[in-house]
Amino acid sequence: MPPWCRRKRSSTSCARRSAARHAPAGGATALLAVIWLAAAPPAAADDHDFLDSLEARQRPLLVQPLPAAPHTLRTTLDEALSAPRDAAEIWAARQWYNAMEPSLSRFVKDAERRGQLLQRIYHEARLARLPPELVLAVIQVESAFEPQAVSSAGAVGLMQIMPFWIRELGLPADDLKDPWRNLRYGCTILAHYLAVEHGDLTRALARYNGSLGKSWYPERVMRAWGRHWRPDAGLERVTVQR
Numbered sequence: 001m002p003p004w005c006r007r008k009r010s011s012t013s014c015a016r017r018s019a020a021r022h023a024p025a026g027g028a029t030a031l032l033a034v035i036w037l038a039a040a041p042p043a044a045a046d047d048h049d050f051l052d053s054l055e056a057r058q059r060p061l062l063v064q065p066l067p068a069a070p071h072t073l074r075t076t077l078d079e080a081l082s083a084p085r086d087a088a089e090i091w092a093a094r095q096w097y098n099a100m101e102p103s104l105s106r107f108v109k110d111a112e113r114r115g116q117l118l119q120r121i122y123h124e125a126r127l128a129r130l131p132p133e134l135v136l137a138v139i140q141v142e143s144a145f146e147p148q149a150v151s152s153a154g155a156v157g158l159m160q161i162m163p164f165w166i167r168e169l170g171l172p173a174d175d176l177k178d179p180w181r182n183l184r185y186g187c188t189i190l191a192h193y194l195a196v197e198h199g200d201l202t203r204a205l206a207r208y209n210g211s212l213g214k215s216w217y218p219e220r221v222m223r224a225w226g227r228h229w230r231p232d233a234g235l236e237r238v239t240v241q242r
Helices: 011-022 027-039 045-057 071-082 087-104 111-127 132-143 164-169 179-196 201-209 216-228 231-241
Strands: none
Touching: 087 111, 087 132, 111 132, 111 179, 132 179, 132 201, 132 216, 164 179, 179 201, 201 216
16 A cells, blocks of 8 residues: 555554553553552442451361261161171182182281281272282282382382372372272272273283383283182192191
8 A cells, every 4th residue: 555545643543552562561450450440349348358258268277077977877887787798708708818828928927917918908809890819919019018118110008009199099198008098099090900901901910010012010910820829729728738
């Protein structure tokens, strides 16, 4: 467009543009603040309440007691505890315990702790629908049944759980060196990977170890399972000892 056809700007417009170009970086923010303050209504009683509430938030917080549990919860729990267990299930659990106990004595010398650990492994494995012998094999490979074990990568406890799983599955207060909590995490994670891999145990174990595509870790777990945690082999050892 020729210069003589361009639309002329008024002096007021030019002044505004010049002021905008030379204004400091925070000028727009300050202008918006002035506009907001000019448009704001005068302070009312609600404003004082709002300020009071802000001051109250800065005071020390008191721990509030939890509400009372409904009375029906106690009834439900009592009924669950008093329900008779299936005799076949009890017999199977005892047989499994007798089969696994001699092998576990190599790693856990204290008989009381050994019994508690076996019971908990059996319970957590069945909750996750895993073979409890598989869980024993994973623990042997991961930590050799040392609940305080911490790897160079930061994995913690019996089943060597990485701390980021707390964010995914649990609560910030969860202690992965607590063997019972660690078992719950480990069994849940392994069951998850089995579901992801549609029952392919080799790939699920590799995922658990973080070595998907490699076979050395699944092979170690399966070797430990076959050598030390076969129920029939355990029963044979018990029979010989008798």
